Amino acid sequence: MSGFPGSAFRARMAAGQLALGSNLRLSRSAEAGPILAACGFHWAMLDFEHSPASPHLAHDIALSAIRAGILPMARPSSHDPHEIAGLLTNGALGLVVPHVDTPEQAAAVARAARFAPRGNLSVPGTLAHFGYDKSLAEACGIFNEEVVVVVMIESRAAVANVEAIAAVPGVDGLFIGGSDLLWDLGLAGQYDSPALRDAVERTCAAAARNGLFAGMGGPRDEGPWQGFLRAGMRMILTENDLSLMMRGARDRRAFFERALSASDVTA
Template structure:
């Protein structure tokens, strides 16, 4: 592979292109990454905050994703450096860290995500992300360049601190968690709320001023996305694997029921 997924992802972000991803909540197969690649997606998030993901399966999914050219990101359940180390040294090539409300929290997770001298990530016995033909020192150097650290903006406090969070060294992107942010704003489910669009615009502006990318997930309806894309959102969490499967299944059901209904009407 001439270009590793982290480099390819960053190139898309610098060019202002879309990077489409899915949250893997129920996927149990290492084929998840290649399947997403075949659909033109660019990243996958293995979710340890809201899914029953197991470390062993996440290991297999992440390495398979890298081989397919998909960037495997992990969402940890906390900011604990030990949890982050386990995810990153076992296949993940980046993080989507939930509930980062302050620059101090952002600094904690960025240091936990890189090897010395850029961070405090513990060095494993082997680091197989880039194949088995590289020595550990070389692999750790490549990892420090490839790893993508995205912090989630999910509260009123985070929006107030978004400029300071964006300025923390080692943060690569700001990602709005639309569902949690709306709950914190007292507007659950209101993806069309002006307050959310304002938060999106503030986050995108802070990202642009600090040379970062901006991303978002949450809305399933297409309407609000027009404003979010116009504001500068480029790392897009389209849907999770559950809702993508349900959307496809409902589309197929509607198609076949429609064909049968049309044939029945034609005979009447």
């Protein structure tokens, strides 16, 4: 195994272990990756679909994450190979691609994420992911082995096509976008619905049959996660950076309110 986070992430998935991540929507510091690493997380998602993040900040955050052992993944706003190339050649070491409904779309994004001969990703002048002591050819070869391509299953059409999508060469994982899928099913916010459980089970089964891993994001309540984990979900998008901060702040507020109440009672 290499010393880079793509290989470490793949090893966790192959072993059936959890890989915990956070969606970085509002973070602006390159310390985001090291902070997540210190908390025992394994990957971070730079969100360009639902975030005001700027490319140069994403570059800094991604490279710092790699140095900390965190896999920096990017969620592009589209399937545009030019956008994908800009994200991957400037620090990201993986993709979480939204709204992949067909095997043809999956094949296109898988090829857009790798250099020739495995894909059609445009070769940059430099590739900083693995340090500055490697030739461009060597760095691109390492990149092709390290990059992790995950496609999002978040519509009725995607669930219907999940087996064919899972069979596409170059796809490493299937990821249910729980919120969008429920909206598409007309069940907004119903994370305990039988329809979502069925989609989870179908996706996990398709992933297992094709040697892929399965992941998921969306639920904030802890209840539904037990069933999703039993079904085989291992790449977990826990929460975004804003909701994690708010959860921690609320927990601390509640602690001090309880502490004050206890001290008043015993005074």
